[in-house]
Amino acid sequence: MQLLPLPKTVKKQEGTLNIEKIQHLAFLGFTESEQTHLLKKAGRVFAKALTISPSPSAFRVIKADLPKQAYALTVSEEGISLKAADIEGAHFAFTTLGQLIDGREIPCVEITDEPDLSVRGVLLDISRSKVPTLETLKEIADWLEQLKYNHLELYVEGFSFEYRSFPEVLENGNFITVQEYRELEQYCLDRCIDLVPNQNGFGHMSDWLKREEYQDFAEIPEGFFIWGAHRAPSTLNPLDPRSRELVTKMYRDMLPYSKSKYFNMNFDEPYELGQGKSKDYCDKVGRDRVFIEYMESLAEVVRSYDKRPMIWGDVLIHHPESLAHLSKDLIFIDWGYSADYPFYKHLKMLAEAGIDFMAAAGTSTWAVITSRYQDMIGSIRNASLNTIKYRGLGILVTDWGDMGHLQYLPFSYPGFIFGALAGWNFNEAHEYLIAPFLSRMVENALLAQLILDMSTYTRLEGEYRSYGSRLFSAILWAEHSRQEPKDFLTKMASNIIGEKNRLFLKNEFDGFEARLEKIDGLSPVAQTVKGELANALALLKTLLKTNEMLALKKYDMTDDIISELQAFLAKHAELWQKRNKPAGLSESSRRITQLISVLEKLKEGS
Incomplete structure (x- = not known):
């Protein structure tokens, strides 16, 4: 079981409770509206409809003298006792209970818990x-x-x-x-x-x-x-x-x-x-x-x-x-x-x-x-x-x-x-x-680890920045240079990554790409995430190529870079629709089209 955030104290006990024993909740001290709220929460946790019983039950929910948002949860082979001072504490206890459920069983345990901070x-x-x-x-x-x-x-x-x-x-x-x-x-x-x-x-x-x-x-x-x-x-x-x-x-x-x-x-x-x-x-x-x-x-x-x-x-x-x-x-x-x-x-x-x-x-x-x-x-x-x-x-x-x-x-x-x-x-x-x-x-451990690893690439750029990154600066200065090549080159001069660090980044990105290609057999959720990671990685690789072009002044590379940016935008549009309202896509994409515009002018002037 993974309890997250970790409770303050957890004492594991022998045995398990079969969730079939839980059919009713007995409340003590909670208002009618609070009972209704917690009954709905219990239904989500147990994936079934429960009812309120006025008589003693295998699941007792008791308002007790505890700190705000705190709870005490005891699971035994006979049933569950949940104590909390308020509806928040009781709700959080139910969340913990949901994390404890393993199939049709709940391990017997005693948990006392409360947050360090009242607002999270x-x-x-x-x-x-x-x-x-x-x-x-x-x-x-x-x-x-x-x-x-x-x-x-x-x-x-x-x-x-x-x-x-x-x-x-x-x-x-x-x-x-x-x-x-x-x-x-x-x-x-x-x-x-x-x-x-x-x-x-x-x-x-x-x-x-x-x-x-x-x-x-x-x-x-x-x-x-x-x-x-x-x-x-x-x-x-x-x-x-x-x-x-x-x-x-x-x-x-x-x-x-x-x-x-x-x-x-x-x-x-x-x-x-x-x-x-x-x-x-x-x-x-x-x-x-x-x-x-x-x-x-x-x-x-x-x-x-x-x-x-x-x-x-x-x-x-x-x-x-x-x-x-x-x-x-x-x-x-x-x-x-x-x-x-x-x-x-x-x-x-x-x-x-x-x-x-x-x-x-x-x-x-x-x-x-x-x-x-x-x-x-x-x-x-x-x-x-x-x-x-x-x-x-x-x-x-x-x-x-x-x-x-x-x-x-x-x-x-x-x-x-x-x-x-x-x-x-x-x-x-x-x-x-x-x-x-x-x-x-x-919904995939390999994708999860890749997200974490891709989030550390800035360490290889050769310089710490508290905002943005050297790679992203091409997007930033394409907008704020008024898309004028001369201004863009001036602003990018302090954002050029050294040859050794460019090699580090290239090897890192190639490794990410190889790992990503091997991940298959995914759920629809994981498949979407894989697509998002692939497109993010594609953009990073293109921005690295852009940085290299500027470092070497090899403006004949612009056609390839523009083609890759256009491919990113096509995939970006597809992915955008999966989570967001469509109307904002053009404004998001504008940052990339501005970079394309600057690169086209660089090529013309070279």
Whole structure:
């Protein structure tokens, strides 16, 4: 049996219980609605309909004096005793029970268990091209339930939610509908997962600010320069009443449909704040004060829907003097996606300031095709350790989709698994536990191991990067060089991989390909995963060839590279349909077509 996350104590006993003895549940202390919830959960665990019995039963579910979310589970040859203080604890006990069942038998055992952190969450980015289908989201919720997560967010910026007050922005259909959201929410609630609404309303507003009717709401309408490239405007002017009116209207389109008591306002990365229209006021009173004033004006709207506001902390963490001015109900989320991010410093400061906080780590899958495995493991371990140490609320494992969301979902699974391990029982969060559970998710052990191995390729590039990779940089700079060959070559000069490291990568990728070709006899789920791994590997090999071409200035290689990129796009379109809404495909594919355009111009000019 594999119990995951590992319980705090497990005492194996002699004998087994035949599940045929379990026909009824006897509840003591649970409300009628709680009993209904747990009866549905029991039905899923035992794969049969059970009933409630008012008389003593072979399965007793007792409300007891235990910590929140804790449970005590005893399985004997005579029956099952389950004790918990609340519905969450009882639900998690049933999840453990489901992992214990072996055919028609349950081994006799005594388990006591409780999580290290009260909130264990995952954030899925549904706003960078890829909006998963409802079926995909439900499948993810099923796995999160198995991992004892209790918090899920769907990150929204731009037009990935059905804003009914703005029908003009919904023309392409690449959004989650209100009906889908409500259905998913109930599905999550049945699994003791809080679907927390999420929407940006300060930075990350580029899609809105590109529209003519909202351009003037921007802090810098003409755009700004950052990270070596000119970018479209992304931040609202916090002094313009129209900014608050726009975001309030968006809140009114989303919050009434949510049962959660929380709302993630985001408010991260308002890059232009204090550089444009608000510069004079920011210079006068401070950038942090302007941030807080605007944020609090919208937090009041959030509270009017009986929800507790959450914000990312990247702005205010650098202004510790401002923390005292935050409302006491605000939840501060400190985020860092590299293994050495200073959670130890930031969370200690937040704890001393008396602020409720969470820490956000990441799957590290974005802008890299597979994952940066060491940063995934390191950031999750770092966030969990310091959140436990400084008594924070919990952790959030984020899964972003920068640059076209070109990574496939299975590469995010290891981060989901390890986040569950570290958030529940940190002392038993071992990396070797990832592969067996991942094998269940992808329905093949060889594919699971290949996912993990493909997620480490960046170690061979010759240089550590906390964002992206040298191979992926060709995609990044094809977009941000305005597809001009001269600018592209200039930006790529610092991304050339040395000959020895290119050889290392080639041998690594050839080995992955040989392993993948030998995997056959697969279930439909595993067959899809194999296709995703094959296409990811094909793109990595093509990007390596692109890097070699640039290093050697052999531009006669461009025809082969373009042909391979076009083959990737054809397969990408086929795979996209299996998990996601079709409307976002063109935006995802645009990152590759931009690279093709640059390569065609390079060939013409050579």
